Amino acid sequence: xxxxxxxxxxxxxxxxxESADANHVVVDVSAPSPPGSTLELLVANATLGVxxxxxxxxxxxxxxxxxxxxxxxxxxxxxxxxxxxxx
Numbered sequence: 001x002x003x004x005x006x007x008x009x010x011x012x013x014x015x016x017x018e019s020a021d022a023n024h025v026v027v028d029v030s031a032p033s034p035p036g037s038t039l040e041l042l043v044a045n046a047t048l049g050v051x052x053x054x055x056x057x058x059x060x061x062x063x064x065x066x067x068x069x070x071x072x073x074x075x076x077x078x079x080x081x082x083x084x085x086x087x
Contacts, residue, residue: 004028005083010040010047015068022080022087024071025050028058032066039068044082049073 004016009029016028032055033039039050050070058065075085 007083008042010042015039015041017083018067020072020083020085022072022075022085024069027068027070028065029068030063030065032057033068038073039070044076044078046076046079048075048079 004018006014007017007027008014013030018026018028020026027039027041027050029039033052035052035054037052039052041048041050049072050068051073052068052070054069056067058067080087
């Protein structure tokens, strides 16, 4: 991925995908997600999970934004193509 992409969240709102590859992802969201939880995104008309490894508040962001690092859970080919992720 070359630039941040806005992706809707299942529970409302959007996240900004800052970087992603076939296994891992970094997103910015408006609400924190604790490590071990699953953040749910809507991609290619299906739910895509991100298993959260870490979540940190971004300094100086108003309103508050959080950087979430994690790994994809069941990333399908269609979702990978929709996000522009190459293998």
